Amino acid sequence: MRIASIPAEEIDMQDEVSTAGRPHIDITSVRRLSELADYVVPFAIRAVCSLGVADHLIDGPLPVPDLAKRCNAEPVALQRALRALAGKGIFTECEPGVFGLTALAQPLRSDHPVSLGDAYPLLPGDLQAWAHFDYTLRTGLSSFEYVHGMGYWEYMAEHPEESKRFDGSQAAGTRMEVRTVLSAYDSWAGLTSVVDLGGGNGTFLIGMLSRLRHMRGTLFDQPHVVAGAPALLSAAGLTERIAVKGGSFFDDEIPPGADAYLLKRVLWSWTDDHAHTLLTRVRAAMRDDSRLLVHEPVAFPGDTDEVGKAYDLILLAMGGGCARTEEQLRALFGGAGLRINRVIPTPMFPLVEVLPVT
Template sequence: MIPSAPDPVPTPTAPAPAVSMLRLLGGFQVSQALYVAARARIADRLADGPRTVAELAEAADLRPELLRRLLRTLAAEGVFGYDEPQDRVTLGPLGHTLRTGAPGSVRNVALMWMETHYRPFAGLWQTLHDGIPAAQAELGMPFFDWLGKDPARIATFSGAMGDMMRTVRADALAAVRLDGVRTLVDIGGADGTALAELALREPRLRGTVFDLPHVVAAAPALLRDRGVADRITTEGGDFFTAVPAGADCYLACFVLHDWNDAQALRILGRVHEAAAPDARLLLVETVVGEGTPPEVATLLDLTMLGMLDGRERTRDDWRTLLADADFRLDRVLATGGPMCVVEATRMPRTARV
């Protein structure tokens, strides 16, 4: 008897366009699954090695038969590994990014985005008709006003911004050069993560973390923990009204993108009023079409569209905005990540007609 030939192995092909589109359309479901995994601390529970679905479910007080389906979905995205015969879960290539406090972790971002950004984005259609940010329509007030009404929301937001500073903005912060800078004010400095890192790098640097009073309240503890509280102070206030005066360098990490041009000009105006002559201005921001990978800027621009009045800007946008506020754009420094360092110098006030 002649043995039958084995069935041919199908040649892998690229997914059909409709399949690729379905994956994009299902993104909202995946983001919620990631939120559940982050909130349940699944990645934390796998830090010491594999565990069964039953063990994870018991530890997180979840239903094992439902958790299994969620983890199987996230395993297909590289977040976890799932051994079906043993019903056992491991960390996947992306799993460490959901571990609390791990290098590269964005767990706090997963919590914050799903608790603050998810529902408003259902109103994106209306935003493109009336120009009102979807978050403002959903929440009944501007996003930052709503955020400031609840200490728990503030803590979640501050944690997410800390994650962003340690991951997405890390390369840009490492690229910041402070040659000759003696005093620096970090505008919108939140919990002081950025200025603390710069102070550790520059032993002679003195400075101030400046933000809204309820936001900057978290900074003193962090500055003490980092051992820089003797050189770095904190101050609460509103950067639309005034900022600490007399520094020879002002830093704003991921701040101006939150605001439209008119609002950004008001902030820059307060910095210009406060800054010493020829002071330097350093902006850690995305620059559309630049950075690695450049698509981060367009994704963040979509976030701004739904949540705030701000936007991501091109190099020419930054040059124009800075010139209108009497700052000279010196250069845009690309880094190893998606953020750039926009360097500018304070110029004398231009007479306005």
């Protein structure tokens, strides 16, 4: 692996001798493309996260030997990694061999309000799949399934350590989503009950109801998924305000009559047929004045830089679904007796407010 680098004097010489019809050499674009295409920095970030480097710098900068001892790292290797990251504004070399936190490194702390320290795990299964992403582009099929011979969740069930790190990355994303969804939606005050469909172990609902103290909630997901929720609810003091119900979207009754239903990163995992069935069952549980809130990537056209477009490629490679366009969502909701009322932008994914057709 070699980082692309072209000396400025060579660029200038090439530019001078370029002939008609050849593209003009824009050094800024060349360097920007090299930066975007290289994976050294992303891997280095993930590696220092796995060592918990940011946590050891909370009280101030440390010399590399001391930091390496606390992180169980080899000092020279750690210094080389931190030196490269400091050049990108992640950590700072305060003086030779002494490193501290920067604004970009602060969210890597485990005590940060929206900590991203667990958001970037190094998962061997994922990395092997990305190494064959060209297969996905040629065939439209999952490179993960091509490499591993099984689906993503089946693989995770057989690799508990990777599954644990994956769960940590999802929890990190959830912390961010709680803040973005709560601040983006202006109608929480008029709602008193919410059902989080596919809400996992309740992390999102706990974060939500800890802030919206007038509301009560119901957590609904597969029985083995919600098994760990009671302990989390007890620790958060929310046992009396959040009910837990284990069940399937497709086989069990969805809790009826709530003011709001939440689908957070759920629809994108299902085909149109399964999504239609799910939405039809949600509509049957809703009152005519209930609302459905959908928080997931929407595939907007154009050149805007949106996090959902990158997530769509993750789904493509891992075989987990797709991000739909607004038009596709309208058709999907319409077939289930629902309609989009508004699409609310957030720093993460859009929040789509959906109402029953009456």
